[in-house]
Amino acid sequence: MNVGDRHFRTIWVNEDGWGVDIIDQRWLPHEFRVETLRDVKATATAIRDMWVRGAPLIGVTAAYGMALAMRADPSDTALDATWERLHATRPTAINLKWALDGMRSFLRPLPEAERAAAAYRRAGELADEDVELNRGIGRNGLAVIREIAGRKKPGEPVNILTHCNAGWLATVDYGTATSPIYLAGEENIPVHVYVDETRPRNQGAQLTAWEMAGHGVPHTLIVDNAGGHLMQRGAIDMVIVGTDRTTANGDVCNKIGTYLKALAAHDNGVPFYVALPSPTIDWTISDGLRDVPIEERADEEVSLVWGRDADGEVRQVRISPEATPAANPAFDVTPARLVTGLITERGIAAASTDGLKALFPEKVAAA
Numbered sequence: 001m002n003v004g005d006r007h008f009r010t011i012w013v014n015e016d017g018w019g020v021d022i023i024d025q026r027w028l029p030h031e032f033r034v035e036t037l038r039d040v041k042a043t044a045t046a047i048r049d050m051w052v053r054g055a056p057l058i059g060v061t062a063a064y065g066m067a068l069a070m071r072a073d074p075s076d077t078a079l080d081a082t083w084e085r086l087h088a089t090r091p092t093a094i095n096l097k098w099a100l101d102g103m104r105s106f107l108r109p110l111p112e113a114e115r116a117a118a119a120y121r122r123a124g125e126l127a128d129e130d131v132e133l134n135r136g137i138g139r140n141g142l143a144v145i146r147e148i149a150g151r152k153k154p155g156e157p158v159n160i161l162t163h164c165n166a167g168w169l170a171t172v173d174y175g176t177a178t179s180p181i182y183l184a185g186e187e188n189i190p191v192h193v194y195v196d197e198t199r200p201r202n203q204g205a206q207l208t209a210w211e212m213a214g215h216g217v218p219h220t221l222i223v224d225n226a227g228g229h230l231m232q233r234g235a236i237d238m239v240i241v242g243t244d245r246t247t248a249n250g251d252v253c254n255k256i257g258t259y260l261k262a263l264a265a266h267d268n269g270v271p272f273y274v275a276l277p278s279p280t281i282d283w284t285i286s287d288g289l290r291d292v293p294i295e296e297r298a299d300e301e302v303s304l305v306w307g308r309d310a311d312g313e314v315r316q317v318r319i320s321p322e323a324t325p326a327a328n329p330a331f332d333v334t335p336a337r338l339v340t341g342l343i344t345e346r347g348i349a350a351a352s353t354d355g356l357k358a359l360f361p362e363k364v365a366a367a
């Protein structure tokens with residue numbers, strides 16, 4: 001998507017032909033910074049410390065990390081060690097394992113001398129494929145927005161609530177939850193987005209709001225706790241969120257707080273959609289609560305917040321007593337029964353084993 005009048009993806013190969021450039025998302029919305037990753041160590045840090053984040057982008061970054069590793073040492077030992085090191089960075093998004101497994105099984109049969117070039121090529125293909133998957137999600141989600149818009153008075157916007165950032169910054173381009181929103185904009189369908197701030201790291205306030213502002217999408221920032229109130233008053237037409245891992249029966253693991261939004265949506269009859277590319281489906285599990293590992297992140301993410309002060313300095317401040325401990329589970333699981341539909345690149349699936357099987361029969365068979 002565009003930053004100013006220049007098109008950016010979130011990740012690309014540096015002009016030197018081998019470094020991997022990323023948008024360092026820690027500084028947004030205050031500063032737009034690009035960093036170059038030059039080895040596996042830097043790639044692991046970038047994923048773990050959330051310079052890049054969002055399930056699809058984590059996967060593609062890991063694929064490029066494999067390429068950096070193969071350039072330094074194309075041995076089987078390095079292949080396995082890189083898989084282990086990158087896989088240990090963040091536990092919840094299944095796209096990470098999907099990308100690492102795919103890269104390793106693609107590279108293993110190749111002669112060592114060919115592995116680095118092949119790895120860069122394959123990582124680039126995964127990046128391109130991600131963009132195409134997201135375009136597909138956009139087209140399918142757009143049908144839902146269009147249908148709601150058709151029931152509105154002319155010019156009245158479709159009010160969409162989203163949580164966290166499942167935008168272009170969380171993917172290679174377009175985003176998952178935001179892709180239908182961007183396509184609605186291209187069709188001049190009026191939309192308005194309520195952006196949950198998404199404590200503790202504020203991906204909504206910092207990233208989704210920046211995306212919406214940058215693309216002229218009418219939007220309003222709300223605190224996480226305002227969603228239920230707005231739904232009770234009929235201010236939300238639909239919810240669209242992303243996911244880090246969806247199980248074969250349609251349970252959805254996503255950023256902490258998603259479950260509460262789904263409960264409020266269910267209680268108020270508001271459609272609750274989840275937008276996801278098929279690499280985010282974990283076909284090997286069918287009980288999200290039991291089987292999805294939930295990342296526990298540092299307590300400082302709860303006690304300290306980043307912002308820009310009156311002098312223009314980006315800094316961190318403490319908001320709770322030094323002595324108060326904090327817990328920071330980063331994701332939660334929304335049971336399939338609360339999900340209206342799964343918007344995928346192949347269409348909208350019911351959040352159920354049969355619903356997903358109807359769209360992806362070959363994946364179910366392979367699992």
Ligand SMILES: CSC[C@@H](O)[C@@H](O)C(=O)COP(=O)(O)O
Nearest residue numbers: 053054055166170176242243255
């Ligand atoms: C298209 S991104 C889907 C999810 O990865 C997104 O909703 C999310 O929860 C991101 O969490 P994050 O901790 O910022 O990586």
